Amino acid sequence: PALGLFLFTIARDPLRIIILIAGAFFWLVSLLLSSLIWFIAVKASDPRDEPLQKGLLIFGVMFSVLLQEAFRFLYYKLLRKAIEGLVALSEDGCSPISIQQMAYVAGVGFGLMSGAFSMINLLADALGPGTVGIHGDSQLYFLTSAFMTMVLIFLHTFWGILFFHGCEHRCWWEITAVIIMHLTVSGSTFCNPLYMGSLVPSYLLMATAATWAYLLSGGSAQNLRRFLLCKS
Secondary structure, eight states: OHHHHHHHHTTTOHHHHHHHHHHHHHHHHHHHHHHHHHHHHHHTSOTTOHHHHHHHHHHHHHHHHHHHHHHHHHHHHHHHHHHHHHHHHSSSSOOSSOHHHHHHHHHHHHHHHHHHHHHHHHHHHHTOSSOTTTTSOOSOHHHHHHHHHHHHHHHHHHHHHHHHHHHHTTOHHHHHHHHHHHHHHHHHGGGTTOTHHHHHHHHHHHHHHHHHHHHHTTOOHHHHHHHHTTOO
8 A cells, every 4th residue: 555655646756756755864864863872772771671671662662753753753753944945946836746745745655665664574573583473472473563653654754754744834733643643652662562562552543643644634535435436
């Protein structure tokens, strides 16, 4: 599904590809900074203190979420400046891409890079040694991880639309809602290996965020019905 989003809505437009790659880069920088801080915290602590190490892991995840949203805001500010430059350079005084389209493409960029790193970690675990579920644990690790990766890609896409809309209209509660949803989804992964405890809330939040983003983008029930019936 994520590849379909890229091929059908982004790949044909060079400007959208540039925005997507830049968005992926911003997410990558946020991950680098949060990983560096977590690495320093782990090295400076006692590795034999398991409660402390678990606390540091939780802190690292929560801090990474906040840093990702901070970089999403910085990327919004950068794209806002880019729109002003595009308008100044255009002959008709109009930007070739709207802020709503930028929000969507930037969200896809964040999501694809997040999914790529999730896949890399999974493939590294798949190399072994060992067999998933050999000691009675769930054998659905790779399957549920794939579904979790997919939902995170979509969530980043919808969060990008909601976040940019909140910044554009100064609706800070929308930005706060995005941060809370991001913290909730990331925190639910600590329920694993009880995978239903992380997948079900994440997909429910994805449905909520998708509906919200659709309505903010100008969608309606009538438009959806026309799309499903293939009517113009």
